[in-house]
Amino acid sequence: MRTQKCHGRVIAALVGCTALVLAVTGTASAQPRHHPDLARQTLAANDGWAAYGTGTTGGAAADAAHVHTVTTWDAFKAALAEGGSAPRIIKVKGTIDADGPGCESFAVPGYDFAAYLRTYDPAVWGRTRTLDGEPDDSPEGLRRASAARQDAFVKAIVPANTTIVGVGRNAGFKGASLQIKGVDNVIVRNLTFESPLDCFPQWDPTDTADGNWNSEYDSAVIHGSTHVWIDHDTFTDGEHPDSTLPVYFGRIHQQHDGELDIVKGADHVTASWNVFEDHDKTILIGNSDGAATAAVDRGHLKVTFHHNLFRNLVERAPRVRFGQVDAYNNHFVAGAGYSYSFGIGMESQLVAEHNAFTLPDGVQAGSVLKKWKDAPVTADHNHVNGVPTDLVAVHNAQVPGEILRSGAGWTPSLRTRVDPARAVPGRVDHRAGAGHLR
Numbered sequence: 001m002r003t004q005k006c007h008g009r010v011i012a013a014l015v016g017c018t019a020l021v022l023a024v025t026g027t028a029s030a031q032p033r034h035h036p037d038l039a040r041q042t043l044a045a046n047d048g049w050a051a052y053g054t055g056t057t058g059g060a061a062a063d064a065a066h067v068h069t070v071t072t073w074d075a076f077k078a079a080l081a082e083g084g085s086a087p088r089i090i091k092v093k094g095t096i097d098a099d100g101p102g103c104e105s106f107a108v109p110g111y112d113f114a115a116y117l118r119t120y121d122p123a124v125w126g127r128t129r130t131l132d133g134e135p136d137d138s139p140e141g142l143r144r145a146s147a148a149r150q151d152a153f154v155k156a157i158v159p160a161n162t163t164i165v166g167v168g169r170n171a172g173f174k175g176a177s178l179q180i181k182g183v184d185n186v187i188v189r190n191l192t193f194e195s196p197l198d199c200f201p202q203w204d205p206t207d208t209a210d211g212n213w214n215s216e217y218d219s220a221v222i223h224g225s226t227h228v229w230i231d232h233d234t235f236t237d238g239e240h241p242d243s244t245l246p247v248y249f250g251r252i253h254q255q256h257d258g259e260l261d262i263v264k265g266a267d268h269v270t271a272s273w274n275v276f277e278d279h280d281k282t283i284l285i286g287n288s289d290g291a292a293t294a295a296v297d298r299g300h301l302k303v304t305f306h307h308n309l310f311r312n313l314v315e316r317a318p319r320v321r322f323g324q325v326d327a328y329n330n331h332f333v334a335g336a337g338y339s340y341s342f343g344i345g346m347e348s349q350l351v352a353e354h355n356a357f358t359l360p361d362g363v364q365a366g367s368v369l370k371k372w373k374d375a376p377v378t379a380d381h382n383h384v385n386g387v388p389t390d391l392v393a394v395h396n397a398q399v400p401g402e403i404l405r406s407g408a409g410w411t412p413s414l415r416t417r418v419d420p421a422r423a424v425p426g427r428v429d430h431r432a433g434a435g436h437l438r
Contacts, residue, residue: 038190038437039067039089039165043229046414048270048304048326056227056270058163058187062087069167073098073176077156085183087161092171092191098154099175103199106150111142120203122249127205140202147200147216154196154217155179158186166190169435173219174238181223189231192434193219194238195279197255203248212251218258222266224296234275234433235259241278256280258316263287267300267323275433277311280337286321289346289373297322298347304414305330307424309432310341319343319372320350326412327352329419331428332368334359340370344377349408351378356424358385365389366398378408383421 043056050056059066066088068079079090100106116139118124120131134140154175158164160183166172172192180186198215205211219235222228237256246253259276261284262269276282286297301323310317312335318325320343332341332355342352357368365384368391369377379391392406419427 039091039163041189043187043270044416047229047416048272048306048414049268049302049324050227050229050270050304051414052227052268052302054185054227056185056187056229056268057161058185058229059087059089059161060163061161062089062163067091069093070096072096073100080156080158080162085160088159089163089165091165091167092173093167095170095172095174095192096176097174098156098177099197100150100153103150103197106146106153106199108142108145108149110137111146112139115139116143116203117248120205122205122211125205127209127211130204130206131202143200143202147198147202150199151216157181159183161185163187163189164191166192166434166437172234172434176219177217178220179223180220180225180228182225184226186225186227187229187231188220188233189229190233190434190437192234192236193259194236195219195240195256195259197240198257199255201253201255210251211249213248213254215254215257218261220260221258222260222262222269224264224266226267228266228269230260230269230271230274232273232432232434232437234435235277235279235282236275237278242280254280258282258284261285261287262301262303262318263297264293265296265300267302269303271303271305271308273307273428273432273436275309275311276313276317277309278313280314282310282313282316283318284316285318285323285325286345286348289321294322294346301325304412306415307428307432309333309428311335313338313341315339315341315370316343317341319345319370320348321345321373322347324349324408324410325351326415328354328412328415329421329424329428330355331425331432332357334363338363339367341368342377342379343370343372344375344404345372346375347373348375348377349410350375351408351410351412352382352391353378353380354418354421354424355382356386356421356428357382357389358425364394364398365391366395369395369404371395371399371402371404374405376405376407376409378406381421383424386422388421
């Protein structure tokens with residue numbers, strides 16, 4: 001029998017070094033490390049508002065029959081519809097096109113955009129009448145019917161106890177609108193969302209003095225749902241930024257809505273390590289100041305944003321009504337057309353701490369906050385272009401007509417690691433967004 005030397009000792013080769021390690025230390029030699037299954041990962045304790053109470057586990061408990069890998073829009077929607085509320089995992093492989101065969105395929109017989117423009121041209125229609133009540137056979141009625149067909153196609157209804165996760169670096173959707181409505185316990189991770197294009201925006205002559213084109217379809221909407229974790233996703237206008245859209249009636253023919261909206265009493269949401277980029281109206285928390293909406297939203301809309309990259313956005317990062325929103329360790333990089341980052345709205349209680357803002361020449365630090373309604377805000381320990389900055393004080397000094405009050409009236413407790421603001425760009429810029437999870 002051959003012998004070999006193992007850690008300085010001669011032993012029989014038949015026994016081998018592993019046996020010696022067991023005899024001497026009581027443990028086996030190191031084995032290759034196995035990474036946990038990304039699809040079964042759950043939100044860590046204390047990781048933002050989505051960790052409150054029962055926490056957020058998504059479809060981690062799914063059995064083998066409820067684990068799906070999908071590569072097409074039809075297969076994705078079928079996987080969402082199958083199995084009721086049983087825990088499910090849907091793995092998205094590659095980029096799934098949810099746009100369908102094109103806008104022409106959604107148009108009902110008789111719809112004619114040129115006729116729509118002729119009929120509702122402000123020189124003909126005026127700017128004081130809405131299009132509400134236009135009959136079904138009118139250009140507006142045919143637009144409504146066409147829009148309904150697109151609506152049914154591009155929206156995907158997400159059930160409770162679901163994890164949707166991208167496989168690898170290049171998973172995601174073009175033109176999809178995830179509808180997380182009235183359910184509990186959803187995880188969405190490692191996906192790139194290219195914003196849907198509304199084929200049939202509505203002209204509203206009374207929206208501002210000049211009128212506006214209004215569109216539908218957020219990339220994701222959390223509507224009345226609880227315990228939702230949005231993590232390591234990328235939201236972008238992609239190949240269709242607003243600069244590529246035409247102008248009619250002197251206004252951009254807006255075909256984008258939001259990237260992520262959290263509305264109608266939604267609660268306990270964490271958005272972490274995402275990229276939100278190249279968009280106008282980005283994130284809305286609470287969609288109205290009205291009494292009926294207030295009755296639903298008041299006491300809800302508790303949302304955490306941490307370690308997200310907000311890049312080349314115009315506004316709403318986010319705009320907040322009502323809820324207690326905690327935003328820490330985010331990096332905001334302003335580009336052309338920048339208006340503001342945080343919108344302070346009706347009865348909001350925003351805490352914005354340890355964030356970093358990179359503003360170009362000509363953009364003042366006072367524009368980071370925008371006052372829509374009188375509501376208190378905590379904005380401590382933030383940096384603007386590397387300099388510690390009191391965002392409330394600088395806003396009040398530079399925008400004297402919009403005085404903000406300090407002190408949101410609550411202290412966030414559901415946080416994990418909090419980085420100093422100076423370290424945020426280095427960490428977030430290199431780790432946020434889709435494609436960084438294994």
